[in-house]
Amino acid sequence: MPQRGRPRGFDREEALRRAMEVFWTQGYDNASLADLTRAMGINAPSLYATFGSKEALFHEAVELYVRTEGSGIWEQVETAPTARAAIAHVLRATAEAFTRGDTPRGCMIVLAAPQMQGANAQVCDALKAHRQANGCLLERRLKRAVEEGELPASTDCRALASYFVTVQHGMSIQARDGASRETLQAIADCAMASWSALTS
Amino acid sequence: MPQRGRPRGFDREEALRRAMEVFWTQGYDNASLADLTRAMGINAPSLYATFGSKEALFHEAVELYVRTEGSGIWEQVETAPTARAAIAHVLRATAEAFTRGDTPRGCMIVLAAPQMQGANAQVCDALKAHRQANGCLLERRLKRAVEEGELPASTDCRALASYFVTVQHGMSIQARDGASRETLQAIADCAMASWSALTS
């Protein structure tokens, strides 16, 4: 059955993308409905009719972020030939993505609600779950590398995963503070310099 | 001349300490005056008469934080016998301080206003300045280590300082996400594992 009633006067995906950028830049709480509707080019009733609530809009924005902005960083972890190459790519892609110029600096998942005790607990929990998923992704990749013989059985995969995820999170703060792409790349190189010491 | 007029009915330092914990836990924007006055045990007019404004109270809270909570992490950087010992202490003390149990997890300077684009730009700038001061402190210590012969002249002191500060910032996110002291200590050990590779 085709759509009935008056057709929507704006592009849903484009409006969501605009909302994502507002949340990315200002965080969940600091992004007011006035900010959102202005950036999206619509009025509040259209926002609520289309997305349900500010929180529901945020969750959709997070999914869009993970699908679009985050994929270039994390999607190659499974397919990279080695765990070392996978993690090196994560850090290199992070340095590049966080200083792209046409997008806000740093990671929305890290920066949008770090207090963990704001007005909305579900928002904090969703972001925390995404952060921890990245850690688990790295840990699984490292464990696979042990199974495949790339790394010795004595490797502390959980510690390594926590370490590299910590560096990647810290890079969000550095990026927001204005660190250049070269600086972020140097940080990534320093982090990778511990590879041989950590895997022997 | 002694004080005139009605004496203050509460302890200024204690009230400031309570306010610091609220800002530390909830961040600047999410800490409402109702939250602050409730924690401080005073009413709004007393807060304004004593501290001036929410922003001024926050700045005082930051100074108190740096003076009390941050000192155990950073104060030994200059006095440590080697740059390596200094940075190892920073990371070790961070793992301990961020999981103390009786204080909020993670660093107030990192977590209190990371969006860098909230309601108040001066709040963000003040926190950013404190973050960068720590990076400069490490960089100066590393440069001194080069001069003293601990590190080779080829050492990229700025890159190393950025790297270790990045790890320290990332540990705030991990701590807020619930990482144990052992996990944070393991992260610190992984970060230090790159020392020999980075200084040769």
Add this chain to the structure above:
DNA sequence: AAAATTATGTAGTGATCGATACATAAACAA
């Protein structure tokens, strides 16, 4: 055509935000 359905713009809702006016209380100075 008329009815049904969905979207939009205007104009507001009560709640909460940071901040204050004002009268009163509690101290010292005269």
Add this chain to the structure above:
DNA sequence: TTGTTTATGTATCGATCACTACATAATTTT
């Protein structure tokens, strides 16, 4: 005592928060 000064509690300020009631516009169905 009387006056001065500072602090406190009550009760609020205008602004902004997320959100929505309602009438109207724009489309499909009958």
